[in-house]
Amino acid sequence: MKILTNKWISNVLLWIMVIAVWQIGAVIYGPDVIPGPLATLKSAGELIADGSLLHYIGISFYRVFVGWVLGSSIAIPLGLLIGRVTIVRIFAEPFLNFIRFIPPIAFITLFLVWFGIGEQSKIALILYATLFIVIMNTLTGVLAVEEDKIRAARSLGASEWQILVHVVIPATVPYMFTGVRLAMGTSYMAIIGAEMIAANEGLGYLIWNSRLFFRTDWIFVGLISLGLIGFFTDRLVGLLGRRVLYRYGIVSSEPIRR
Amino acid sequence: MSLAIQSPEKTITIANLNKSYDQAVKGELHYILKDVNITIKGGEFFVLLGPSGCGKSTLLNMIAGFVSKTEGQLKVGKHEVHKPGQDRAVVFQQADASLFPWLNVRENVEFGLKMKKVSKAKRQEISSHYIELVGLNGHEKKFPRELSGGMKQRVQLARVLSNDSSILLMDEPFGALDAMTRRTMQKELSHIWRKTGKTVIFVTHDIQEAVLLGQRIGIMSRGPNSKVTDIYDVPFQYPRDPGQQDFIKLEKTIQAHFDHEYTI
Numbered sequence: 001m002k003i004l005t006n007k008w009i010s011n012v013l014l015w016i017m018v019i020a021v022w023q024i025g026a027v028i029y030g031p032d033v034i035p036g037p038l039a040t041l042k043s044a045g046e047l048i049a050d051g052s053l054l055h056y057i058g059i060s061f062y063r064v065f066v067g068w069v070l071g072s073s074i075a076i077p078l079g080l081l082i083g084r085v086t087i088v089r090i091f092a093e094p095f096l097n098f099i100r101f102i103p104p105i106a107f108i109t110l111f112l113v114w115f116g117i118g119e120q121s122k123i124a125l126i127l128y129a130t131l132f133i134v135i136m137n138t139l140t141g142v143l144a145v146e147e148d149k150i151r152a153a154r155s156l157g158a159s160e161w162q163i164l165v166h167v168v169i170p171a172t173v174p175y176m177f178t179g180v181r182l183a184m185g186t187s188y189m190a191i192i193g194a195e196m197i198a199a200n201e202g203l204g205y206l207i208w209n210s211r212l213f214f215r216t217d218w219i220f221v222g223l224i225s226l227g228l229i230g231f232f233t234d235r236l237v238g239l240l241g242r243r244v245l246y247r248y249g250i251v252s253s254e255p256i257r258r
Numbered sequence: 259m260s261l262a263i264q265s266p267e268k269t270i271t272i273a274n275l276n277k278s279y280d281q282a283v284k285g286e287l288h289y290i291l292k293d294v295n296i297t298i299k300g301g302e303f304f305v306l307l308g309p310s311g312c313g314k315s316t317l318l319n320m321i322a323g324f325v326s327k328t329e330g331q332l333k334v335g336k337h338e339v340h341k342p343g344q345d346r347a348v349v350f351q352q353a354d355a356s357l358f359p360w361l362n363v364r365e366n367v368e369f370g371l372k373m374k375k376v377s378k379a380k381r382q383e384i385s386s387h388y389i390e391l392v393g394l395n396g397h398e399k400k401f402p403r404e405l406s407g408g409m410k411q412r413v414q415l416a417r418v419l420s421n422d423s424s425i426l427l428m429d430e431p432f433g434a435l436d437a438m439t440r441r442t443m444q445k446e447l448s449h450i451w452r453k454t455g456k457t458v459i460f461v462t463h464d465i466q467e468a469v470l471l472g473q474r475i476g477i478m479s480r481g482p483n484s485k486v487t488d489i490y491d492v493p494f495q496y497p498r499d500p501g502q503q504d505f506i507k508l509e510k511t512i513q514a515h516f517d518h519e520y521t522i
Contacts, residue, residue: 146355146356147355148350148352148355148356149355149356149358151322151324151342151348151350151356152348152350152356152357152417153369153373154324154341154342155322155323155324155342155343155344155346155347155348155423156344156347156369156370156373156417156418156421157344157370157373157374157421158369158370158373159373162373166358166369166372166373167358170358170360171358171360173360247360247361247362247401248359248360249359249360249403
């Protein structure tokens with residue numbers, strides 16, 4: 001059994017099993033209900049050939065990326081502020097704990113009314129999806145900074161501003177990182193919902209629109225593309241974290257640490 | 259750079275000092291510290307010795323300016339203590355909680371200098387000096403997580419020495435170390451103190467450590483309402499030998515003091 005603990009071998013085995021189960025399902029239920037791996041690959045080839053798949057992936061990724069970057073860059077300073085200033089926290093926390101339970105998808109109609117049917121409403125949605133996760137994580141990080149670190153800095157002569165910049169922010173980096181990484185996941189969920197309801201481009205549109213033509217194979221292509229870009233962006237973020245933020249204690253690019 | 263030069267010696271005056279964490283009406287306060295009186299001379303090595311929970315850390319935190327007093331007088335030099343100051347440096351018990359894990363050894367040691375915007379060349383000169391003094395040369399580029407417990411406490415020591423505070427407040431700094439490392443650290447601290455002439459207030463619950471290091475030992479009674487009940491002079495020459503007859507005798511006297519207090 002020891003050979004199975006090898007990462008490469010276990011990964012290859014896993015995917016062989018997934019594809020086998022998929023193929024069996026396709027054989028049992030027929031290609032209209034479950035298109036098999038080969039049929040899906042063929043459809044993917046067609047969608048790549050006419051340019052639509054890469055375009056849809058690009059547009060979905062662009063929406064997620066812009067909303068995520070904007071959301072994170074608003075959320076991190078806000079999280080720091082709420083964490084550091086008690087009076088702000090007293091007012092902000094009940095509101096945060098109320099609004100963070102409202103899923104982004106629930107806002108789609110309102111965002112369409114407020115921001116129009118163009119890109120703004122989708123980016124605003126991703127921004128919303130990112131905002132509260134990153135705020136909550138940053139806030140948690142700020143509150144988790146050991147009192148001794150702040151005391152040490154203060155008795156070494158640091159001003160309040162220097163304590164924020166040289167102690168609180170670096171100590172909170174791992175929490176911010178976890179926040180933006182989780183937010184990436186919810187952003188993909190939100191964008192697919194938004195594209196299903198109000199878009200004529202993107203992976204969500206592809207998945208939703210395929211039902212009109214009963215092209216379950218296209219739906220499969222959309223789902224797999226989503227899984228793949230999600231996986232690779234998360235890996236990229238993880239790798240970047242490990243390379244750039246090593247000194248802040250981010251040591252693994254794996255989503256789950258063993 | 260000469261080590262003998264130091265900031266002007268400041269006497270720490272503590273008179274009728276009380277501390278309570280309660281917000282209750284006066285007269286009904288529950289005191290942690292009640293009526294603490296000590297005067298610590300500049301350059302002295304003073305040990306606060308007492309059982310766990312007696313409030314010795316609270317007293318140290320009050321001198322540091324982290325915790326405010328309830329009543330009484332607490333002065334460093336001529337000034338009442340209100341907040342932390344660079345004349346008082348703190349070596350914390352938990353190095354992991356107080357060192358900055360995202361900075362390497364040298365950057366940790368230079369932290370206070372950087373906050374004061376000391377030039378890079380000057381920072382390097384000062385930090386190198388103290389890194390060598392605490393025996394960490396060769397480890398400058400390492401991060402705290404790569405160091406042993408004893409080495410982390412050396413980093414803390416070098417960090418406060420670099421900042422040139424005249425008073426070192428040490429809260430059971432060797433409490434979490436193994437016996438052998440602790441002995442080495444005690445010897446080196448004693449050596450560094452004699453070399454730099456700092457005022458040291460050292461909190462511990464270890465009688466042997468107290469007798470090994472201190473010029474005077476303030477005995478704190480068990481809380482609540484704890485205070486410094488007795489002060490023992492330790493007249494022995496440094497470096498001290500814990501095997502010596504007089505040493506053991508004083509240790510036993512202090513032990514008997516605690517035994518007596520707890521049987522009541």
